[in-house]
Amino acid sequence: MEVQHERSILAITAFQFTESMVGEYDEVVxxxxxxxxxxxxxxxxxxxxxxxxxxVTTDASRQHAIERWHLPHYMKNLHMDFTETEDELSVSISDxxxxxxxxxxxxxxxxxxxxxxxxxxxxxxxxxKVNIFMDGQHTEHEEEAGSLTLHPHEMTQELTLDDISxxxxxxxxxxxGLQTFEELEKI
Numbered sequence: 345m346e347v348q349h350e351r352s353i354l355a356i357t358a359f360q361f362t363e364s365m366v367g368e369y370d371e372v373v374x375x376x377x378x379x380x381x382x383x384x385x386x387x388x389x390x391x392x393x394x395x396x397x398x399x400v401t402t403d404a405s406r407q408h409a410i411e412r413w414h415l416p417h418y419m420k421n422l423h424m425d426f427t428e429t430e431d432e433l434s435v436s437i438s439d440x441x442x443x444x445x446x447x448x449x450x451x452x453x454x455x456x457x458x459x460x461x462x463x464x465x466x467x468x469x470x471x472x473k474v475n476i477f478m479d480g481q482h483t484e485h486e487e488e489a490g491s492l493t494l495h496p497h498e499m500t501q502e503l504t505l506d507d508i509s510x511x512x513x514x515x516x517x518x519x520x521g522l523q524t525f526e527e528l529e530k531i
Contacts, residue, residue, distance in 0.1 A: 353377040354508060355393055356447055356492065358435045359523070360426055361405070369405040370424040372437055372445070373398050373415075374499070380462045381473060381531075389475075392462035397499050399437065399444070413474065413528060414467045418499050432490075433517055443495040449515040450490050454483035464531075474528045480521020490515045 355375040362368055374397040380389035399418040400406045409415045422444065425436045434448040458479045465472050490512045494500045 351507075354503070355391070356445065357393075358424065358426070358437075358447060360424075361523075364405070366402065366404040366408045369400055369402040370422075370426070371398065371400045371405065371409075372422070372424065372435075374503075375463075378464060387460045389460045389462045392464065394464045396502070399499055413463075413525075414465045414470075414472055416465075439497065439499075442497060444497045444499050445495060446491070446493040448491045449483075449512070449517050450485075450487065451517065452483045452485040452487065452515075454481055454517070454519070456480070457482040471531050472528050473531045475526040477524045477526075478518050478521050479524070481519040482521070483517040483519070484514070486514050488513060 353376065355373075355377055357373045357375070359371045359373075361371065373393070373395050375393035375395045378392045378394045380392035382388060395415055397418060398409060398415045399422045400409070401421050401424055403421065406417050406419070406421075410417055418439075420439060423438045427434045431451050432448050433451075434446070436446045437444040458477055459482060461476045461478065463474050463476055488511050492508070492510055492512055494503060494505050494508055496505065
């Protein structure tokens with residue numbers, strides 16, 4: 345690992361939840377990549393994330409994530425437009441007509457896979473970790489064929505937009521997968 349002062353790896357994930365405790369909703373998570381926690385007898389996490397901004401399309405999903413997972417949220421409902429073709433998945437996110445971000449990932453030969461990720465968060469008193477398993481037809485590559493455009497908006501105001509590449513160096517796509525959370529742990 346090489347230290348790059350004042351630099352981080354930005355991860356943008358977008359989800360369409362068709363079944364959940366709070367019904368259907370869409371979600372975007374902006375995170376920085378952090379070192380994972382390795383545990384004896386457990387699979388090696390593919391990556392670990394520290395979410396600094398989450399946006400959703402429903403009040404119920406936002407309230408659930410704040411109460412259960414202590415995730416920082418944008419407090420208005422967003423509009424998310426997912427467009428899928430055989431070769432690409434695109435998502436455009438807006439807030440009352442104001443663009444927030446546009447993201448596209450490209451398809452690549454994949455395989456059924458179960459992948460472990462760690463997510464970390466904090467509140468005023470505690471630090472937390474949760475293991476997240478993604479299970480589904482998984483595509484991952486570094487072909488630099490996707491795109492990312494972040495627009496000036498309250499959700500992106502803490503980012504130096506000019507320093508963020510418009511071409512993702514790694515793309516992942518779970519085709520119709522299942523996301524499973526273990527219990528939230530205090531660390």
